[in-house]
Amino acid sequence: MTIRPAIRSDEDAIWSIFHTVIARGDTYVFDAQMPREEALGYWLHPGTHTYVAESDGQVVGTYILKPNQPALGSHVANAAFMVLPTARGSGVGRRMGEHCLAEARRLGFRAMQFNFVVSTNEVAVRLWQQLGFQIVGTLPGAFRHSQLGFVDAYVMFRMLQSN
Amino acid sequence: MTIRPAIRSDEDAIWSIFHTVIARGDTYVFDAQMPREEALGYWLHPGTHTYVAESDGQVVGTYILKPNQPALGSHVANAAFMVLPTARGSGVGRRMGEHCLAEARRLGFRAMQFNFVVSTNEVAVRLWQQLGFQIVGTLPGAFRHSQLGFVDAYVMFRMLQSN
Numbered sequence: 613m614t615i616r617p618a619i620r621s622d623e624d625a626i627w628s629i630f631h632t633v634i635a636r637g638d639t640y641v642f643d644a645q646m647p648r649e650e651a652l653g654y655w656l657h658p659g660t661h662t663y664v665a666e667s668d669g670q671v672v673g674t675y676i677l678k679p680n681q682p683a684l685g686s687h688v689a690n691a692a693f694m695v696l697p698t699a700r701g702s703g704v705g706r707r708m709g710e711h712c713l714a715e716a717r718r719l720g721f722r723a724m725q726f727n728f729v730v731s732t733n734e735v736a737v738r739l740w741q742q743l744g745f746q747i748v749g750t751l752p753g754a755f756r757h758s759q760l761g762f763v764d765a766y767v768m769f770r771m772l773q774s775n
Numbered sequence: 776m777t778i779r780p781a782i783r784s785d786e787d788a789i790w791s792i793f794h795t796v797i798a799r800g801d802t803y804v805f806d807a808q809m810p811r812e813e814a815l816g817y818w819l820h821p822g823t824h825t826y827v828a829e830s831d832g833q834v835v836g837t838y839i840l841k842p843n844q845p846a847l848g849s850h851v852a853n854a855a856f857m858v859l860p861t862a863r864g865s866g867v868g869r870r871m872g873e874h875c876l877a878e879a880r881r882l883g884f885r886a887m888q889f890n891f892v893v894s895t896n897e898v899a900v901r902l903w904q905q906l907g908f909q910i911v912g913t914l915p916g917a918f919r920h921s922q923l924g925f926v927d928a929y930v931m932f933r934m935l936q937s938n
Binding site: 637640641642643644646680681682683684685686687688722723725727728748749750751752753754755756757758762765767769771 | 843844847912
């Protein structure tokens with residue numbers, strides 16, 4: 613598996629993953645009907661670092677890395693990850709997570725924060741805990757899950773530098 | 776004191792408050808050099824409800840109210856408040872906070888979340904606690920305070936409906 617910065621010709625593959633993931637309504641807040649151009653405009657926004665994970669020539673995952681806040685909060689990174697459903701369970705998320713932490717350190721971020729990890733997405737919660745994140749906040753009923761109704765979301769955080 | 780939706784002719788007053796508040800670097804993440812058009816574009820964004828507090832014909836405060844997330848998270852409101860420094864301590868923030876909670880209920884929001892309350896902004900933290908908000912998360916060192924360096928920020932939350 614190779615992880616590399618996304619290029620223009622990855623757009624079809626990214627949209628395919630993005631659309632499939634948000635259509636489930638179980639992990640991301642985005643409207644399942646979000647148009648392609650809006651989705652790609654968000655995922656490939658200027659100032660956002662966008663990466664893809666490639667396996668046997670196929671894009672099987674994608675992630676973004678950016679400051680979570682402007683100016684006086686820009687030392688804390690934010691990231692988001694999507695894996696092609698058919699590639700789940702093969703370590704794509706973990707590999708991207710490790711890559712993302714290394715990239716964030718390389719870019720000089722002091723910490724990383726996830727603003728909205730759906731509590732019922734247990735695979736993701738466990739993965740981020742294994743990669744050093746802690747649940748630092750719980751948002752009661754903040755996510756309207758397509759199957760389960762209102763469920764909690766977590767704020768997760770980890771430092772990247774010791775000082 | 777009157778609190779009402781902002782209109783176009785309030786822009787000068789809003790910018791004056793906004794600019795003065797962010798220049799201090801003690802409560803908001805925005806760059807102190809943020810240009811007027813960018814600031815007004817944010818504060819008066821389509822989909823954002825913008826209000827001003829007027830006292831003796833002068834705008835002494837302003838706040839915004841909007842969904843904190845799109846689609847599957849849009850039932851939780853987010854809000855931000857700014858008070859003219861010379862009007863501090865006169866209850867403008869509290870009046871706007873109470874007005875905001877009433878507006879959020881009227882608009883059908885189920886809860887309200889503040890994503891980034893600077894921990895050293897004790898007046899704000901205390902006010903939101905008095906208005907029913909709880910600290911549901913702590914973001915370690917997430918704010919680079921102009922005087923104090925890296926300080927924590929809080930995520931604060933309150934339900935608006937019992938069901």
